[in-house]
Amino acid sequence: MSIFVIKKMKRNFSISGMPDFSPFEKRRREYILSKVKEQFLLFGFSSIQTASMTKSTSSYGEAADKLIFNILKSGNYFTKLKENYNNRETGSSDLLNLKDIDFTSLISDKSLRYDLTIPFAKYVAEHQSEITFPFKRYEIGSVWRADRPQKGRLREFTQCDADIIGDSSLWLEVDLLDLMNSIFRSLGLNDLLIKINNRKILEGIWIEGKGSSVGSFSSFCIIIDKIDKIGIERVGELLLDAGYQEDFIQMMQELFLFEGSFLDKKEYLLGKINQDNQILLKGLDELSFVIGKSSSVNNLIFDLSLARGLDYYTGAIFEVVSYGSANSLAGGGRYDNLTEKYDLRGVSGVGVSFGLDRLYLEMDELNLFDDKINNNLDVLFINFGEKESIVSQSYISELRSCGKSAELYPSNLKISKQMSYADKRGAKFVVIIGEEEINLELLTVKNMNTGKQDRLSMLEFIKLLNHEE
């Protein structure tokens, strides 16, 4: 091999972080989705489909809002905007003094959904009169984030969400933990850790540290949430910057480092914290119930440092992490006020979200995809010309109506070229219909796996195909 190979530049017309998926990848993705969907249905969830766009509103907190893709208004939006400004006293040059965010609100009123949770809240509020509560819905769909693309982090990706809204029973948390385990088991993903915590416990701890001028509980969670990325020391520094006392920070770090069972941790925590801290006690009670009733105790771990970034969680929070890759594959939690911004109050819900693209990466790394997933054509008919093709086409119709995928090679090319196509397509059988076969009303059938070739009647061939399954 020469090292002076001139590499042909591959033209790339795609947008980074927004991949296309080949038939090979798509079949694997559909395999995963079929497993996920099967469990969603067994657990009693029904699917909805929400629109990809929503009216522009701030929903996720400042950090997430920056990642929203905004849609430009249609038509002569810019001309109209200038006209509006010209009608005002200050004149249109004012436009040029606007900040990005204010300018955006003038030329865009819609955005792509950032997740499936807020669209779900919108759906529930809008359809509350038709919905039977508790409402168990799942949704599988694309979401978009204007993030910096990297491995395992795309700008368009697929989420699989299951939520129950309209009931605050902790049995729902128990069932969701079961659901997660069932899905991972059905995919062959066994080396997983389910981390669980409760926002009420974190809030109880935060109350302990609340001195004169520390940040909000929400900003406290955002700091804690960074622990996996930046480490416990750096989190301590951030808390110090935010105004928390050193002894409080030290206590927190001790709590995070303490190892043991749920009961050990609970006892340790109660030894450090004011016994009248009602919200903390409530959080511990809830967690006791969920952990006590869960059948997935062997891989469930109470992780006090689990905070999750999103604003809306109010109770249990959980996250599933792969032992091997340390990738986060799923996460979720309890929220009490999600539909509030759509004028529907007092509705509690709990949900979990699986990342299809993460699951794919994980399964690919662990070699969990069966080769069978790639078989996608039962029979290819060789094209010998018009007369033979007419006969072939009628056999093909018959095979399809028996549930076998079949096609005619479209052109009368060299047989070696047609066979190579059959091979690359992963066809199970190749059928040859020539003059003789037409006269005898038989098919010459080649098994592409064994190389064996036979003359069969159509009836015999269909039997053979059925036997193959």
Next chain:
Amino acid sequence: MSIFVIKKMKRNFSISGMPDFSPFEKRRREYILSKVKEQFLLFGFSSIQTASMTKSTSSYGEAADKLIFNILKSGNYFTKLKENYNNRETGSSDLLNLKDIDFTSLISDKSLRYDLTIPFAKYVAEHQSEITFPFKRYEIGSVWRADRPQKGRLREFTQCDADIIGDSSLWLEVDLLDLMNSIFRSLGLNDLLIKINNRKILEGIWIEGKGSSVGSFSSFCIIIDKIDKIGIERVGELLLDAGYQEDFIQMMQELFLFEGSFLDKKEYLLGKINQDNQILLKGLDELSFVIGKSSSVNNLIFDLSLARGLDYYTGAIFEVVSYGSANSLAGGGRYDNLTEKYDLRGVSGVGVSFGLDRLYLEMDELNLFDDKINNNLDVLFINFGEKESIVSQSYISELRSCGKSAELYPSNLKISKQMSYADKRGAKFVVIIGEEEINLELLTVKNMNTGKQDRLSMLEFIKLLNHEE
């Protein structure tokens, strides 16, 4: 009933033309998709998934380009834009003199896909070295058009496309007609008309009428394409405005009105047109082959007035129309240069596109959805409290692992409320586990269809459920 009912205003948080779909609608949509997908696979197509966004480029012609949803650049795009303009001599007020289209190109470089065909062309060009040609792909996905919403015309809708690229054999047209028929048959849609024409025939006719200063062939097709909406008279006027001679227009109108079989029409056409018109003869030859080989002759009609608006068609074009509603349910055709703009030349393809939302409307109007589609929960367990729920939860796990959907009502509410939930969910069975059932290790099972109630062991219940299917 009082007529003075104060109607509670339904708050609407959605964007018009971009609907959400309820579990009821979603199950019906998935039913349609499963049928479509089944036939795609039987015909040998493999699925790909393309990104929802593409780099902004003009692809569809002026009329369609107006309907593209553009995505705003992220970050401080406006600040950066002003800085760029400030660096230039003319100053930033120049910005305000820009036309909408030019301003858009500065603040947006991505757009949502308008159809699945152009992303397919991009995919093929980008992956040409890995693809086995002829490449048979299907894709099912959302597309977006900034259109004025009306019945049957949404701004976000789902297309189901099947294309074969890399072969110019007319057998592919024959097979696609078969595919369309198979899909419609499997959905129970029988009263359909498949209109077929060939762009080469239209081009041959256009050449006849080409006088001094008439428009392009493309603009000719756009005028002809309007015939269903505005009628033959008005199309004549538009052609006159475009510079075509009156006798040519009269001949066209006669051609459009002439009724008869393909052979009758062919003869009539050849009597009117210059016998040396090679492109017209080529078009007629192609059409003869396709119609001659097609097994769907009984609902296939040669319609000279079928033009289809999109620029890229070069051969056969077809459209499926419902007799009853006159709705267009599918359409497609042959294109020879689709991948050219992505630097891949000389690749011919042919494809068909089904509109899921149109199919849904049509099937709904004709009452073709089976009620069975709505059954979605096998068993609901009544919640009598913690102790009973623990036992129920383990039965539920067992049922799910036998492939039965089951759930526990999350809270210990009045039994009537729980029964009403079971009813609304369409549960087939309700199971009651009380003190007695726990002691006897039995389940009290109520068949929600018959109202019959029995005490069964778990084994007997599973047998019953399997028998029910």
